Amino acid sequence: MIAGRYLRARRKEAFISVIASLTMVGVAIGVATLIVVMSVMNGFRGELLDKILGLNGHFTAYPIESKFTDYKETVESIEQVDGVKFAVYFVEGQVLASGRGSSTGVTVRGMDEENLKKLNLLYNSAEQGGFDQWDDSNGIAIGYRLAQTLGVGIGDQVQIINPDGAMTPFGTTPQIRSYPVTAIFNLGMVEFDSFFMYMPLEPAQDYFKLFEDVLKPGQEPLDVMASDEEIDAAYQRVPQASAVEIFIDDPDAVGLMRSRLQADPDLRPMVLTDWQQRNETFFSALQVERVVMFTILSMIILVAAFNIISSLIMLVKDKGADIAVLRTMGATRGSIMRIFSITGTAIGVIGTTVGLGLGLLVASNAEAIRAFISNLLGVTIFPPEIFFLTSLPSRTDPLEVTVVVLMALGLSFLATIYPAWRAAQYDPVEALRYE
Structure with missing residues (x-):
């Protein structure tokens, strides 16, 4: 209940609530971007693999002797x-x-x-x-x-x-x-x-x-x-x-x-050449690109997690008197830590949920969005001469989506530990001295 009240905006704490809202948006954007980019790259690899292997086969056998x-x-x-x-x-x-x-x-x-x-x-x-x-x-x-x-x-x-x-x-x-x-x-x-x-x-x-x-x-x-x-x-x-x-x-x-x-x-007797040998450089480059893109885009979620830390630290500073009153009423240090941990984790959960929905929506309509933007701006996005395919493919991998969601939730929870610990260390006497 107390964590929920701290999340709701009031006139006095409007600035802190704005920071918390922007942090939620940051988490949502990070999660959605990761899901969309990984889905498009999965679709790109899958479409190329289907078309290449749809004609060239998994092995090519050349006769000898x-x-x-x-x-x-x-x-x-x-x-x-x-x-x-x-x-x-x-x-x-x-x-x-x-x-x-x-x-x-x-x-x-x-x-x-x-x-x-x-x-x-x-x-x-x-x-x-x-x-x-x-x-x-x-x-x-x-x-x-x-x-x-x-x-x-x-x-x-x-x-x-x-x-x-x-x-x-x-x-x-x-x-x-x-x-x-x-x-x-x-x-x-x-x-x-x-x-x-x-x-x-x-x-x-x-x-x-x-x-x-x-x-x-x-x-x-x-x-x-x-x-x-x-x-x-x-x-x-x-x-x-x-x-x-x-x-x-x-x-x-x-x-x-x-x-x-x-x-x-x-x-x-035949010489066998498999599809991995024929396309080793190409698909290796795709795999490296997937790993690099995942790592870089994960930084968005990491930055949002640091924003959770900063917003919670400001909230702890602002609620110093409230913490002291709660402590004098019998609240334990663990209770204070739970209050601020729940507050920060809630920001991460809400942002992750919104990002999940947005990411799945965009990923499932990637080609329609690409076509709309191309027609609106009058430019060719995802040119087939460069990317080999005539449309923007997208395949969402449930395992990858689960990893992204768990990573976002995990970082959000870890970001709450230090501010919550600082809040639990408040001395009620010192906090109320100048009140």
């Missing part, structure tokens, strides 16, 4: 390994893509429709056109940012140039072909929407010359003087793939899954 002609059998064997969700084979190469007066380097991936359907993120992201009858389309699918760069739309021709073309007496000539755009996708990630191009598997194998000439069963090797007709009759062209993307149930269990894949006797 022989040409990768048994890619279908290899995928079937990989999918039998415990812990593997699915696997896809693909053809990949670097080319120069040209549209209406503009050119840019892109990565071409050749995949058949069966494997493309396994990549739900890509298959369901077509904004124009689609992947129906993909194997028979002989067209290409490009990201919407790449379409804007090249100035093309559905049905337009895109010319792709591969420097590793046909051998001539004058050297290697570039291979130039044109393909119609049959699908434009939007993955919401600048890297994929700007630099990736997909085409059906067989046209990609033909374009990159991923075939191996193998003697037909029962056919004897030909001598060096054999004609082209004899060579064509004796050999058959066996298609190859570039690599296999492997998707596993637990993205963090790459160490265990690497051991299982390498120990499986049914799998051909």
Whole structure:
């Protein structure tokens, strides 16, 4: 009751009440800022991880020792390994893509429709056109940012140039072909929407010359003087793939899954590269940034805790006579400490509660707030060219929110100890001497 009366404003103690109110606001701002920033950084990491692993897989397996002609059998064997969700084979190469007066380097991936359907993120992201009858389309699918760069739309021709073309007496000539755009996708990630191009598997194998000439069963090797007709009759062209993307149930269990894949006797020799190796620098930088931001923003709550100390010290000075009267009426030192501890802790509890509500509200509407401020000010906040994503993601982690709340409450309580102890040390005689 006494602690509550000390918190309520009166004309005489208006200044102290204003200090206490500002301290509550400081705690609330600190808690809300920490929750919002950590939620946005969690969302940023989660969205990037989902999109990167939605296309590139948790492992990329590259064949060694022989040409990768048994890619279908290899995928079937990989999918039998415990812990593997699915696997896809693909053809990949670097080319120069040209549209209406503009050119840019892109990565071409050749995949058949069966494997493309396994990549739900890509298959369901077509904004124009689609992947129906993909194997028979002989067209290409490009990201919407790449379409804007090249100035093309559905049905337009895109010319792709591969420097590793046909051998001539004058050297290697570039291979130039044109393909119609049959699908434009939007993955919401600048890297994929700007630099990736997909085409059906067989046209990609033909374009990159991923075939191996193998003697037909029962056919004897030909001598060096054999004609082209004899060579064509004796050999058959066996298609190859570039690599296999492997998707596993637990993205963090790459160490265990690497051991299982390498120990499986049914799998051909392969070099495995996991997603943590491919993106080690990027995600390590994100983790360091999260820790640094948490540490820096925690200083806001720490400053608010020091404000609690100063406001309580002023309150103790102002209530010296009240403390003396209470002591003469039989109040113990412990009772006096509890009064001022409850007063200071109440400031922290109220500020933390308000900050919790405000932080969760802002975090859950981060993208709407960003869009509103961007439209209001006429500037681009969170530009996708820098941050890779087209929207501001936010994912609130209950564990992190709990840590922030407990930290704020803990600092608020610790801040009350010294002022409450000083109040308990007041000598009633000295306090009432000049009253």
